[in-house]
Amino acid sequence: MQKLGEFKLPPFFNYPPYFTLQPVRETREKQVQLWKDLILDFSRNQKIFLISLEEDFPLFSNPSIERSLSHEAKVVFLSALVTDGRAEWMDKGHKKCLILWMRIQDWADYILRFVRENALEDGVMTVEDIRSGFETRGTELAGIDRGVLMRALKLLEQKGKAVIFKGSSADDEGVKFSA
Amino acid sequence: MTSIPRLPTASLTTSCRPVFFSGEVERYLLPGVDLESDGSDRPTLLLPFQSSLLVITSHRLVFVDEASSSAREIALSAIIHAFPLKKSMSIRSMFASPRVRLQVSISNDGTISEKGTKSSVITLVMRGKNTDPDVFYGKFMEVLRSREWELTASADQGSTGLEGSSSASGVNDLRITMPVVGVSGILRKEQEIWESTDKNLQDAFQDLNALMSKAKEMVQLAEKMRQKLLTTGSNSQGSSNDEEMGSKQDMQDWLLSVGIASPVTKETAGALYHQQLSRQLADFVKTPLEKAGGMITLVDVYCLFNRARGTELISPEDLLQACALWEKFDVPVMMRKFDSGVKVIQNKSHSDDEVFARISSLAQKPDALRKGVSPSDAAFTLGIAPALAKEHLLSAESRGLLCRDVSAEGLRFYINLFNEIDSANIYTIKSHGLLNAWHLATTVSG
Numbered sequence: 095m096q097k098l099g100e101f102k103l104p105p106f107f108n109y110p111p112y113f114t115l116q117p118v119r120e121t122r123e124k125q126v127q128l129w130k131d132l133i134l135d136f137s138r139n140q141k142i143f144l145i146s147l148e149e150d151f152p153l154f155s156n157p158s159i160e161r162s163l164s165h166e167a168k169v170v171f172l173s174a175l176v177t178d179g180r181a182e183w184m185d186k187g188h189k190k191c192l193i194l195w196m197r198i199q200d201w202a203d204y205i206l207r208f209v210r211e212n213a214l215e216d217g218v219m220t221v222e223d224i225r226s227g228f229e230t231r232g233t234e235l236a237g238i239d240r241g242v243l244m245r246a247l248k249l250l251e252q253k254g255k256a257v258i259f260k261g262s263s264a265d266d267e268g269v270k271f272s273a
Numbered sequence: 274m275t276s277i278p279r280l281p282t283a284s285l286t287t288s289c290r291p292v293f294f295s296g297e298v299e300r301y302l303l304p305g306v307d308l309e310s311d312g313s314d315r316p317t318l319l320l321p322f323q324s325s326l327l328v329i330t331s332h333r334l335v336f337v338d339e340a341s342s343s344a345r346e347i348a349l350s351a352i353i354h355a356f357p358l359k360k361s362m363s364i365r366s367m368f369a370s371p372r373v374r375l376q377v378s379i380s381n382d383g384t385i386s387e388k389g390t391k392s393s394v395i396t397l398v399m400r401g402k403n404t405d406p407d408v409f410y411g412k413f414m415e416v417l418r419s420r421e422w423e424l425t426a427s428a429d430q431g432s433t434g435l436e437g438s439s440s441a442s443g444v445n446d447l448r449i450t451m452p453v454v455g456v457s458g459i460l461r462k463e464q465e466i467w468e469s470t471d472k473n474l475q476d477a478f479q480d481l482n483a484l485m486s487k488a489k490e491m492v493q494l495a496e497k498m499r500q501k502l503l504t505t506g507s508n509s510q511g512s513s514n515d516e517e518m519g520s521k522q523d524m525q526d527w528l529l530s531v532g533i534a535s536p537v538t539k540e541t542a543g544a545l546y547h548q549q550l551s552r553q554l555a556d557f558v559k560t561p562l563e564k565a566g567g568m569i570t571l572v573d574v575y576c577l578f579n580r581a582r583g584t585e586l587i588s589p590e591d592l593l594q595a596c597a598l599w600e601k602f603d604v605p606v607m608m609r610k611f612d613s614g615v616k617v618i619q620n621k622s623h624s625d626d627e628v629f630a631r632i633s634s635l636a637q638k639p640d641a642l643r644k645g646v647s648p649s650d651a652a653f654t655l656g657i658a659p660a661l662a663k664e665h666l667l668s669a670e671s672r673g674l675l676c677r678d679v680s681a682e683g684l685r686f687y688i689n690l691f692n693e694i695d696s697a698n699i700y701t702i703k704s705h706g707l708l709n710a711w712h713l714a715t716t717v718s719g
Contacts, residue, residue: 105712
């Protein structure tokens with residue numbers, strides 16, 4: 095089985111037509127579906143939140159069969175993710191794409207569950223703690239993109255489950271969760 | 274006139290064109306013709322169909338009924354006399370259909386044929402809408418006067434021997450033949466042949482119209498002269514003759530590729546030009562279609578057809594119109610346009626599914642699973658032209674049988690595996706099936 099880092103690649107990754115944008119509608123739909131799933135799976139596995147089209151993304155080429163996706167194909171597949179609400183374009187030129195392998199809502203739920211399971215209500219954590227602190231090691235929260243985290247926290251704030259406030263240092267913010 | 278004269282049947286091709294004899298050339302077409310026996314108040318119809326298409330050839334009158342795909346004929350040699358057109362000014366004659374009366378020779382059993390012992394008068398009635406009787410009569414008399422059937426007959430006789438004084442048709446033959454005896458007889462015969470040849474040349478070059486009708490004879494003449502030059506005195510003549518012979522050779526080669534001795538021209542067919550052209554094309558295209566495996570591009574047909582016609586080339590528009598007319602007739606061929614715009618001619622019996630089955634099985638061979646199929650691979654395996662192979666591959670792709678792969682090596686096609694992949698189980702491969710076959714073929718080679 096081929097691997098890309100820790101990630102197991104599916105067999106069809108070696109199928110050359112997989113890397114050519116298919117013109118026939120039905121075939122294209124199938125191809126797009128497979129790519130959407132693969133991008134999300136890979137991003138989740140590698141904790142990737144941002145795909146830049148100006149840089150090489152390892153998933154988009156397969157050196158063993160000497161094939162890579164064209165720029166057009168990359169845009170098609172990422173746009174499909176955007177339509178599904180699983181990704182967002184960060185710029186007008188569609189060069190950078192935020193990958194939401196977990197939706198913001200899902201992140202909010204995850205954070206809340208984490209807080210409950212670790213009895214962290216009424217405690218205060220800095221945002222940076224959540225991202226890289228001891229408590230979150232081994233969880234999905236470790237290494238989460240800061241922008242994504244803030245949006246999830248803001249969602250919780252709107253629901254009254256958390257309060258965000260400016261912290262002691264100029265850069266950081268703190269969060270207080272309520273039960 | 275005791276019994277109603279009968280006409281022998283004539284054979285037609287599958288596109289309802291008359292089957293021509295060797296040396297027979299088409300001269301004129303006239304639609305809407307009936308044939309009646311003459312005299313009395315109630316004329317009898319001589320043809321089992323009405324309003325037929327009259328095809329005048331150098332040898333016969335052929336009456337074609339497209340509806341029943343049948344035809345009847347009258348040999349020109351059986352026509353004793355054509356009465357001049359009546360120029361009557363009566364009101365009745367102005368509205369009546371023009372008529373031409375012919376005296377024909379009848380054999381004992383009542384069939385119209387040459388060398389009959391009896392004769393009868395029959396009437397050709399022209400019921401076609403835009404028929405000009407004078408033009409028709411003029412052309413008809415021209416053909417009758419040129420007596421080409423005799424030329425073919427005497428050419429046959431000349432080659433087989435010098436015996437007897439037989440002539441092609443007893444009643445009509447106006448030539449004086451003398452008994453051929455001994456050496457002087459042989460010499461006289463030779464002389465006669467050369468004189469008639471000389472006259473032929475003169476006639477031909479005086480009148481361009483006549484030249485067209487003498488085209489066949491000119492080819493034969495050219496051949497004979499070439500043979501003569503090659504065998505006698507070629508050494509003394511020098512290089513100038515090589516040039517002559519070279520151009521004659523060219524002409525001969527060019528005319529040799531003729532498969533059609535009677536090109537349908539606007540002159541012979543007039544308003545029926547496109548219809549007759551369409552039918553002739555349907556006949557012509559059969560052999561090349563077979564050789565090419567059932568499908569040819571329109572461009573190739575254009576080249577082949579025009580080359581076979583030799584002169585009187587048709588334009589691309591004519592070809593397109595001729596193919597479009599096929600829908601109206603019952604012919605075994607059809608024109609088809611692919612999505613890419615490429616137009617082809619194919620047999621009606623051609624089956625797309627059969628081609629797809631062959632492509633599909635080609636794409637599943639181990640080599641194809643590893644490297645895909647290129648248009649030239651497909652052309653080679655299927656035995657068809659590369660342009661057509663590409664069309665077939667593209668059609669198979671749009672049917673979902675194949676997928677494309679674009680790379681530095683160009684466009685290739687693989688069997689479509691997307692349908693075999695289960696989105697919920699992308700890491701598992703079922704032990705039987707296409708995906709497994711592909712996996713085995715590609716992992717074994719590494």
